[in-house]
Amino acid sequence: MSGTPGPVDDRALVLFDVPGEDVAALLAAQDAVRRDAALAGWVAGAANALRAATGEPSPGPALPSREGLDGASYLPVVAFAEVLPDLLAHHEALGVSPEVSAATLADVGRMLTRNRRWFGVAGLGDELAGWLTRHLTGAIVQLGRLQYERVHLGQGTGLELGMAGVPVGPGDLVLSVHIPGAGGPLTPDAVEASVAAASTFFRRRFPGERYPVAVCWSWLLDPQLAELLPASSNLVAFQRRFTLGRALDEDADLTVRKFLWDAPSTPVAQLPADSTLRRAMLDLWRRGGHWHSHSGWFPWR
Known part of the structure; x- marks a missing residue:
């Protein structure tokens, strides 16, 4: 991917089952990515790594370090939204039903809730963001x-x-x-x-x-x-x-x-x-x- 990440659209919000309490902060994070070259570079690097691994078994790519980046708590979700069209195209080519795609990707919202409960902060830390990379490369499905x-x-x-x-x-x-x-x-x-x-x-x-x-x-x-x-x-x-x-x-x-x-x-x-x-x-x-x-x-x- 090159250039500025696109908007986190309604499709990502719905398929990721983003909790209502996270929606405004996620959209604000995406706006920050459009204004900040360092944040945009992180999202581009993460999205490129996930795209390159689409369809491959785990272990998949590790997300880049966010050390030194301000306002980085929602960056993984922004990167996941960037990759979502590629993943859905991969699912469609395999004949994966929309229902299975939705059930699998709803883990993103569950991990946002879990991050807040486990660690007391919004967004995604490295532990739970790393777990979700397998969902966005197609290595895992919920059946x-x-x-x-x-x-x-x-x-x-x-x-x-x-x-x-x-x-x-x-x-x-x-x-x-x-x-x-x-x-x-x-x-x-x-x-x-x-x-x-x-x-x-x-x-x-x-x-x-x-x-x-x-x-x-x-x-x-x-x-x-x-x-x-x-x-x-x-x-x-x-x-x-x-x-x-x-x-x-x-x-x-x-x-x-x-x-x-x-x-x-x-x-x-x-x-x-x-x-x-x-x-x-x-x-x-x-x-x-x-x-x-x-x-x-x-x-x-």
């Missing part, structure tokens, strides 16, 4: 209750799966499963319907690709979950779909506070115990326990 990402295995998980007898290794292509917070209960029926839809989706749209397994890295795959919740729990049923692998290096106590309470900075003593899982997690912490994210996988269809 029903779950999201699926075409991804090349990293070194650690690739070696782990190979040692477990799965016919893949580092660099091989698999599907990564993600569990968005929105979308209703994670019931077995909803999960099965999503997996069935994904099986059809990827077989038809990427006929030359084969995915031996679907993989997941999540705090919901800690084996302690089955000890804390009834066997009939939706979350336990979801975990049972997977062969559970290693714990990731870092503990996931903060991750749990982010995703289970939406409150990473709230002291544990002030977190509400208003669900079975929340009560169980608080009890685990009171007993000195810790939580870990784990890898997991199941054979793809």
Whole structure:
């Protein structure tokens, strides 16, 4: 891209499901980009990198650093709006329905809300902006209750799966499963319907690709979950779909506070115990326990 970024139009606001409280600030940020060459250069560089990766599996491009730029909190969304026509053209060429495009891109608005709740500031920080790059390159789609990402295995998980007898290794292509917070209960029926839809989706749209397994890295795959919740729990049923692998290096106590309470900075003593899982997690912490994210996988269809 060259020149000044175009306006953030209604299509981006709708498809990104931008919260009302962010609309004015986002439009003001876009105006600032038109006036400031440094901001415009950042948006151009980010948009060019995303366009170059369109259609490619993850890992995708990293966004440029915003260090030293004033008023940069909404720059990623401005860049995403710049890339949106290219992504929609890519989706259309693949035969992705407008409904699937909209469901996938609504994550932008969810991350704007999450950034405010998690970090107490508007816009997008590097963590959540970086997550959304896969949406704007087309590497990830939401199909029903779950999201699926075409991804090349990293070194650690690739070696782990190979040692477990799965016919893949580092660099091989698999599907990564993600569990968005929105979308209703994670019931077995909803999960099965999503997996069935994904099986059809990827077989038809990427006929030359084969995915031996679907993989997941999540705090919901800690084996302690089955000890804390009834066997009939939706979350336990979801975990049972997977062969559970290693714990990731870092503990996931903060991750749990982010995703289970939406409150990473709230002291544990002030977190509400208003669900079975929340009560169980608080009890685990009171007993000195810790939580870990784990890898997991199941054979793809």
